[in-house]
Amino acid sequence: MYDLAIIWDWLAFSVRWLxxxxxxxWIGASFYFIALDLMLRxxxxxxxxxxxxEWEVHGGGFYHTTKYLVAPDRLPEHLTWHKWQxxxxxxxxxxxxxxxxxxxxxxxxLDPGKVDLALWQGVLISGGSLxxxxxxxxxxxxxxxxxxxxxLMLILFAILVVMAWGYDQVFTGRAALLHLGAFTATIMTANxxxxxxxxxxxxxxxxxxxxKPDPKYGKIAKLRSTHNNYLTLPVVFLMLSNHYxxxxxxxxxxxxxxxxxxxxxxxxxxxxxMHATGRGPHWTWGVTVLIMLVxxxxxxxxxxxxxxxxxxxxxxxxxxxxxxxxxxxxAYFAVIGNCSMCHAxxxxxxxxxxxxxxxxxxTEGDVARHAQEVYLQAGRSHAMPPPGAFAxxxxxxxxxxxxxxxxxxx
Numbered sequence: 001m002y003d004l005a006i007i008w009d010w011l012a013f014s015v016r017w018l019x020x021x022x023x024x025x026w027i028g029a030s031f032y033f034i035a036l037d038l039m040l041r042x043x044x045x046x047x048x049x050x051x052x053x054e055w056e057v058h059g060g061g062f063y064h065t066t067k068y069l070v071a072p073d074r075l076p077e078h079l080t081w082h083k084w085q086x087x088x089x090x091x092x093x094x095x096x097x098x099x100x101x102x103x104x105x106x107x108x109x110l111d112p113g114k115v116d117l118a119l120w121q122g123v124l125i126s127g128g129s130l131x132x133x134x135x136x137x138x139x140x141x142x143x144x145x146x147x148x149x150x151x152l153m154l155i156l157f158a159i160l161v162v163m164a165w166g167y168d169q170v171f172t173g174r175a176a177l178l179h180l181g182a183f184t185a186t187i188m189t190a191n192x193x194x195x196x197x198x199x200x201x202x203x204x205x206x207x208x209x210x211x212k213p214d215p216k217y218g219k220i221a222k223l224r225s226t227h228n229n230y231l232t233l234p235v236v237f238l239m240l241s242n243h244y245x246x247x248x249x250x251x252x253x254x255x256x257x258x259x260x261x262x263x264x265x266x267x268x269x270x271x272x273x274m275h276a277t278g279r280g281p282h283w284t285w286g287v288t289v290l291i292m293l294v295x296x297x298x299x300x301x302x303x304x305x306x307x308x309x310x311x312x313x314x315x316x317x318x319x320x321x322x323x324x325x326x327x328x329x330x331a332y333f334a335v336i337g338n339c340s341m342c343h344a345x346x347x348x349x350x351x352x353x354x355x356x357x358x359x360x361x362x363t364e365g366d367v368a369r370h371a372q373e374v375y376l377q378a379g380r381s382h383a384m385p386p387p388g389a390f391a392x393x394x395x396x397x398x399x400x401x402x403x404x405x406x407x408x409x410x
Contacts, residue, residue: 003410005372006380012099019092023239026085027232033082034229038275040067049073071203071213079204083197090189093239097182101126101175106318107369111172113313125170126179130186133163137187138194141223149223156227160184160261164254173248174241174358177257181238184231191224229272234264245358246299256295263288300353307345310363322368325407327399334396335367335374338385349389375404 040052051069055062101109102123110122117125137156145152163183167176199217206213237260241247247256266284274280315323322328342349343361359373360366367374377384378392379400385392404410 003405004408005375005404005410008099008103009372009376012096015092015096015099019089019096022085022088022092023236026089027236029082029085030225030228030232034225034272035275036065037067038272040065047072070215070218071207075204075207081197081200083192086189086192090185093182093185097126097178101178104372106316107372109171109175111170111175112316113309115170117170122170126175129163129167129179130183133159133183134186134190138190146220146223149226153227153230157261161254161258164257168254173245173250173253177238177241177248177253180257181235181241184235184238188228188231188235191228195224196221230265230268231261232264233267234261237263243357245354245356246296249354249358250299250301252298252301256298259291259295263291266291307362310345310360310365313365315365315368319365319368322371322404322407323364325403327403327406328364328368330399331374331403332364332367334392334399335361335378338390338392338396339374339378342385342389371404371407374400379404 036054039054041054042051043053046053046066049068049070049072050066053064053066055064057063105119105122109126110117110119136159140146140152140155145155160180160183164176164180167179167183170176171179199221202217203213237247238257241257247253250256266288270280270282270284339361341347342352343355343359345355345360345362347353347355355361359370361370361374379397382392382397
């Protein structure tokens with residue numbers, strides 16, 4: 001029997017799968033063209049207007065690539081555009097954000113311990129911040145700062161730090177880091193959609209009309225492409241962070257998120273320099289390791305409410321729906337008896353310092369807040385508890401299923 005929770009979870013899984021696949025395609029293409037651009041070499045027999053060439057070998061064949069500084073004198077019949085990887089990555093990511101953090105906003109988006117907001121207000125902040133972020137960034141790039149790329153990058157970093165702190169003041173730890181990643185990814189995709197692709201279309205139109213293209217369009221696109229290059233790795237980290245409570249579950253999660261952007265610069269600087277010169281500066285790896293050690297140290301500072309504070313906090317309407325449902329008491333004790341050894345604010349399982357995925361199941365409010373996860377992980381499947389931890393009885397699983405269905409009318 002399929003119910004809404006199962007269908008919804010498979011929908012989220014499918015969209016996440018699409019998001020990962022298209023992100024791999026986009027990042028791979030982006031890294032390849034940055035490397036190709038930096039590896040280009042001059043040659044005596046280059047055609048007019050060409051700035052460099054590169055010979056590559058892959059899959060048993062040889063590839064000869066020539067780059068034109070502005071554009072060739074004529075265009076071939078077939079011209080490949082690299083754009084849909086970026087668009088599909090952003091669209092699938094936006095859909096996933098809506099599924100997890102808008103529809104499930106009362107449980108996953110808002111943290112009532114930080115600020116008292118209605119769900120619609122949280123969703124408005126979520127969506128509005130992505131739009132405002134792009135508009136502010138685009139205005140900076142089009143200002144005189146666009147002529148000083150280093151100063152522009154420093155200001156962009158400052159904006160990201162402010163956004164990391166701001167998201168952390170409103171959203172749950174998971175949602176805050178995820179939204180910072182979405183904020184950054186929106187800038188990257190908007191660069192492709194609003195700047196890079198339109199500029200390329202202008203150049204193509206000029207060539208078809210027999211006009212000489214203006215080099216400024218390539219220069220503008222190159223600036224935005226460079227920004228995307230340095231932002232890619234931090235975005236990947238932030239998208240993965242919701243699986244690791246050591247990243248999002250501490251008081252300094254916003255500092256951790258900010259520092260990750262510095263590692264994106266150091267790592268990409270190494271590879272960009274290596275592609276351009278044949279040798280990368282090894283000091284960048286030392287700096288990266290140092291930053292990661294600082295991040296690991298910051299992750300040991302606990303955050304979130306204590307057990308006593310959680311007990312005293314009133315239930316939200318979404319939590320009350322499950323806590324007041326028929327069969328909750330039996331399901332609650334089934335969870336406490338089988339899950340709370342690991343899923344506690346201070347886990348008692350040896351060697352475990354944080355509850356898996358940051359999911360705490362101690363108080364009635366905790367269990368009610370994570371009702372759907374408990375239902376899917378321990379009721380409808382045997383994913384939890386892990387086979388090596390406890391052998392949860394079928395009776396206990398049935399009690400969880402009965403309770404969840406009673407609460408949802410399923």
